[in-house]
Structure formats: structure tokens, C-alpha cells
Amino acid sequence: MERIAEFEKVSYERxxxxxxxxxxxxxxxxxxxxxxxxxxxxxxxxxxxxxxDYYLPYPLRLAPGESAKVVTGIRARIAPGWVxxxxxxxxxxxxxxxxxxxxxxxxxxxxxxxxxxGHIMAKLTNDGRAGRTVELAAxxxxxxxxxxxxxxxxxxxxxxxxxxxxxxxxxx
Numbered sequence: 001m002e003r004i005a006e007f008e009k010v011s012y013e014r015x016x017x018x019x020x021x022x023x024x025x026x027x028x029x030x031x032x033x034x035x036x037x038x039x040x041x042x043x044x045x046x047x048x049x050x051x052x053d054y055y056l057p058y059p060l061r062l063a064p065g066e067s068a069k070v071v072t073g074i075r076a077r078i079a080p081g082w083v084x085x086x087x088x089x090x091x092x093x094x095x096x097x098x099x100x101x102x103x104x105x106x107x108x109x110x111x112x113x114x115x116x117x118g119h120i121m122a123k124l125t126n127d128g129r130a131g132r133t134v135e136l137a138a139x140x141x142x143x144x145x146x147x148x149x150x151x152x153x154x155x156x157x158x159x160x161x162x163x164x165x166x167x168x169x170x171x172x
Contacts, residue, residue, distance in 0.1 A: 004078065004079040004082045004147060005076050005077060005078045005079065005082065005084065005147055006076070006077045007041040007042050007052070007074055007075070007076050008041070008074070008075055008076070008077065009036075009039055009041070009073050009074065009075075010073055010074070010075050010116075010117040010118070010119045011117060012033065012036050014116065014117045014119055015032075015036050015039075015057075015071065015073045015119070016029075016032055016036070018071045018116070018119055018121065019032065019035075019058075019071045022068075022069040022070075022071050022121070023069070024058065024071065025058070035057050035058055035138070036057070036073060038057065038138070038139070039055075039057045039072075039073040039074070040055040040139065041074065042054050042055070042074060042144075042145060050146050051087075051144030051145060051146050052144060052145045052146075053089070053141035053143075053144050054072055054074065054086070054120075054122075054141065054142060054143040054144065054145065055139050055140065055141055055142070056070065056136055056137070056138055056139065056140050056141075056142050057071070057072065057073050057138060058138050059135075059136065059137055059138050060124075060134070060135075060136045060142065061133065061134070061135050061136075062098070062124065062125070062126035062133065062134045063126065063133045064126050064127075064128050064129070064130075064131055064132065064133065065125075065126065065127075066125070066126055067101060067123060067124065067125040067126075068123070068124055069121055069122070069123045070121060070122045070123070070124055070142065070143075071119070071121050072119070072120050072121060072122070072143075073119070074119075074120050075111075075112055075117055075118035075119055075120060076107060076111075076112065076118065076120065076145075077112050078107070078108075078109040078111075078112065078147070079109065080109050081109075081149055081150065082109060082147050082148065082149055082150070083106060083107065083108060083109070083147070083148055083149075083150050084105075084106075084107035084145045084146070084147055084148075085104055085105065085106060085107075085145065085146050085147075085148055086100070086104070086105030086106075086107065086120070086122060086143055086144070086145045087100065087104060087105070087143065087144060087145075087146075088100055088124065088142065088143055088144075089141055089142055089143060089144055090144075092134070092136075092142060095132075096126055096128045096132055096134045097126070097127040097128040097129065098124055098125070098126055098127070098128075098134055098142075099124065099125050099127050100122055100123065100124060100125075100143075101123040101124070101125055102123070105120070105122055105143075105145075107120060107145070110161075122142075122143055124142070
């Protein structure tokens with residue numbers, strides 16, 4: 001297997017700003033700093049796992065039909081020619097119909113250098129029809145990412161440069 005990427009934490013300032021913007025539970029600055037310090041980098045559970053588990057930096061509670069933006073505190077330095085695809089943990093999708101609002105999170109290699117430090121976030125919705133609330137503790141795995149190689153067309157002429165984060169390539 002090729003070693004093509006590295007996970008890192010975003011800066012505390014970026015994490016704090018994005019947490020507050022996402023509407024997370026109000027917390028003290030000290031509690032937010034402790035939350036940041038407890039962030040775990042994504043890991044594979046077994047040597048045969050394709051996916052890297054992302055861990056919640058804070059508790060998450062979603063009643064049926066509710067959505068929340070999860071601020072991970074993570075970014076990924078990815079080699080050119082590779083992409084990181086993020087999806088909910090399969091068990092959470094199976095048990096609760098927990099879904100990502102964009103169905104599949106695509107993290108491009110140039111996202112690392114974006115204005116938002118390449119901060120990986122996920123908007124999740126409890127789409128369950130059984131009336132069950134999703135309650136996950138801080139530190140619980142909630143999403144997994146898989147690195148995948150990709151190709152380009154023979155006549156590709158893309159020369160844009162990313163500056164923003166989510167949705168920025170549509171603005172070019």
C-alpha cells in the first residue's frame with residue numbers, strides 16, 4: 001500500500017471559530033480548549049480496514065429529522081492524484097439512517113491549503129423513521145474516510161487555484 005496522506009489538527013483558532021459558527025453547544029473558552037486538545041486523529045481499526053475512523057470532539061445528539069454540522073478539527077495533507085472520500089460509519093447508517101447531507105464528502109488534495117486550513121467538517125442528519133434519537137459521546141467514531149486514486153481526461157486543462165473551503169470551486 002502507498003503512503004499518500006497525513007492527518008493533522010487544524011489550529012485552535014480555526015477549530016474555535018468553526019465550532020462557534022456551526023452553532024455548537026455554548027461552552028467556556030477553557031472547555032473549548034480542552035475539547036480541542038482531546039481531538040484524536042483518524043485511525044484505521046484493523047490492518048485490513050480501508051476506512052480511517054473520525055472521532056467526535058464533542059457529544060452529538062440528533063432527534064429524528066434533526067441535522068448538525070460536525071466540526072472535526074482535522075485536515076488532511078493528500079498527495080496529488082488522490083482524493084479522500086468520507087461517509088458515515090456504516091453501523092450508524094444501518095441503525096439510525098444517519099446520513100451526510102451531501103451524501104459523500106469529497107476532500108481534494110488542494111483543500112489542505114484552503115483559507116479555512118482545509119478543516120474537514122460533516123453535516124449529518126438523523127433520517128431515521130423509527131423515532132430513535134442518535135446519541136453519541138465525545139470520542140465515538142462517527143464517520144470514516146477512504147483514500148482513492150483518481151484520473152483525469154486526456155484533454156484536461158484545469159488551472160484554477162483553490163482559496164476557499166466548501167463550495168469554493170463553484171465560485172471560480
